[in-house]
Amino acid sequence: MGDSQYSFSLTTFSPSGKLVQIEHALTAVGSGQTSLGIKASNGVVIATEKKLPSILVDEASVQKIQTLTPNIGVVYSGMGPDSRVLVRKSRKQAEQYYRLYKEQIPVTQLVRETATVMQEFTQSGGVRPFGVSLLVAGYDDKGPQLYQVDPSGSYFSWKASAMGKNVSNAKAFLEKRYTEDTELDDAVHTAILTLKEGFEGQISGKNIEIGMIGSDRIFRVLSPSEVEDYLQEVE
Amino acid sequence: MSIFEYNGSALVAMVGKNCFAIASDRRLGVQLQTIATDFQKIYRIHNKLFIGLAGLATDAQTLYQRLVFRNKLYHLREERDMKPETFASLVSAVLYEKRFGPYFCQPVIAGLGDDDKPFICTMDSIGAKELAKDFVVAGTASESLYGACESMFKPDMEAEELFETISQALISAVDRDCLSGWGGHVYLVTPTEVTERILKGRMD
Numbered sequence: 001m002g003d004s005q006y007s008f009s010l011t012t013f014s015p016s017g018k019l020v021q022i023e024h025a026l027t028a029v030g031s032g033q034t035s036l037g038i039k040a041s042n043g044v045v046i047a048t049e050k051k052l053p054s055i056l057v058d059e060a061s062v063q064k065i066q067t068l069t070p071n072i073g074v075v076y077s078g079m080g081p082d083s084r085v086l087v088r089k090s091r092k093q094a095e096q097y098y099r100l101y102k103e104q105i106p107v108t109q110l111v112r113e114t115a116t117v118m119q120e121f122t123q124s125g126g127v128r129p130f131g132v133s134l135l136v137a138g139y140d141d142k143g144p145q146l147y148q149v150d151p152s153g154s155y156f157s158w159k160a161s162a163m164g165k166n167v168s169n170a171k172a173f174l175e176k177r178y179t180e181d182t183e184l185d186d187a188v189h190t191a192i193l194t195l196k197e198g199f200e201g202q203i204s205g206k207n208i209e210i211g212m213i214g215s216d217r218i219f220r221v222l223s224p225s226e227v228e229d230y231l232q233e234v235e
Numbered sequence: 236m237s238i239f240e241y242n243g244s245a246l247v248a249m250v251g252k253n254c255f256a257i258a259s260d261r262r263l264g265v266q267l268q269t270i271a272t273d274f275q276k277i278y279r280i281h282n283k284l285f286i287g288l289a290g291l292a293t294d295a296q297t298l299y300q301r302l303v304f305r306n307k308l309y310h311l312r313e314e315r316d317m318k319p320e321t322f323a324s325l326v327s328a329v330l331y332e333k334r335f336g337p338y339f340c341q342p343v344i345a346g347l348g349d350d351d352k353p354f355i356c357t358m359d360s361i362g363a364k365e366l367a368k369d370f371v372v373a374g375t376a377s378e379s380l381y382g383a384c385e386s387m388f389k390p391d392m393e394a395e396e397l398f399e400t401i402s403q404a405l406i407s408a409v410d411r412d413c414l415s416g417w418g419g420h421v422y423l424v425t426p427t428e429v430t431e432r433i434l435k436g437r438m439d
Contacts, residue, residue: 100324100325100328101325102320102324103320103324108313109312109313
């Protein structure tokens with residue numbers, strides 16, 4: 001990683017004990033499009049805005065929510081290309097685990113490995129930290145789980161969380177609305193309402209994306225028409 | 236003489252009703268000379284997972300140490316015990332890593348999986364898994380063991396009857412093999428307890 005001229009780390013400590021590059025990475029995340037996740041009693045839902053730079057962009061070709069394994073999905077806030085690299089690495093790690101143990105990787109293990117990769121990029125020569133925060137949603141033997149992974153490599157398990165532009169309003173909204181025994185469908189409605197709070201313009205099935213996983217343990221991204229159905233239920 | 240016959244060994248595992256038994260002989264030899272009569276070939280990975288290693292003793296010991304290492308790290312990372320099926324996949328992968336310079340061992344894996352369902356398997360020295368529902372055998376006495384188990388085995392035996400059956404099969408098989416014997420070592424595992432017994436057979 002990095003050729004001989006840059007075998008030193010570009011992420012170095014400031015006198016106040018902060019890693020400024022990571023702070024800047026978090027700023028990049030904070031100016032990215034809002035995304036959020038909610039853990040229900042019987043599943044997890046993640047959602048994001050999908051604002052495209054122009055109406056000429058073919059929105060069907062853009063997919064921000066990705067599947068890492070059949071039972072784990074991920075959404076990001078921040079720099080799209082950086083998230084693609086992480087998705088690629090995580091998928092490979094999940095498959096390597098399966099090849100070794102012939103068992104699907106538990107959510108916590110995959111999150112830990114992804115976080116390790118993100119941390120490595122804060123302490124290696126010639127590289128910069130990733131400009132994304134990830135929300136990982138999965139369902140395994142321990143039940144439904146939602147994790148947030150930051151550019152620094154720290155990860156947290158959340159009952160509900162938001163990232164990106166509207167994060168403080170969104171989190172306040174979620175704090176008010178979250179209940180311990182929410183069902184998955186209610187969680188989807190709450191997610192939509194939270195996105196709507198900070199949404200500029202008219203919300204529709206084409207400019208948001210929703211992914212969910214239930215007790216069937218299959219992660220799916222909803223089609224625009226399915227999103228429209230949920231939107232109508234909310235109205 | 237084959238490298239697999241250098242030390243001599245006999246291993247067998249059998250499935251019963253919600254329990255399993257794994258047994259080995261106790262001889263460690265150097266070709267025709269007997270060096271030890273209390274050599275351990277079956278190891279406990281955790282209370283519901285045992286592995287027996289037949290073949291070259293030095294490889295068996297090293298392989299066991301590597302597997303314990305991998306299992307301990309797994310336990311620390313995942314905060315749970317490894318299922319027998321998962322462990323078998325791990326052993327298979329570890330053996331195949333050395334495809335062109337293998338460990339001269341044949342493992343026999345026995346454990347209680349989800350809902351305490353008994354699981355047994357064996358594999359060759361490069362990791363080809365062989366799952367069985369009734370019994371698996373390994374070692375220099377394997378051919379005799381196949382015969383003895385085939386005739387003595389019944390499905391769904393209770394713990395005590397399983398112990399008797401596996402002991403008889405082991406003793407009669409090793410008596411036909413000059414490289415294994417000097418008694419037997421039997422582990423009987425149920426969901427609630429692990430019983431370890433030493434058998435006395437022909438001490439030769």
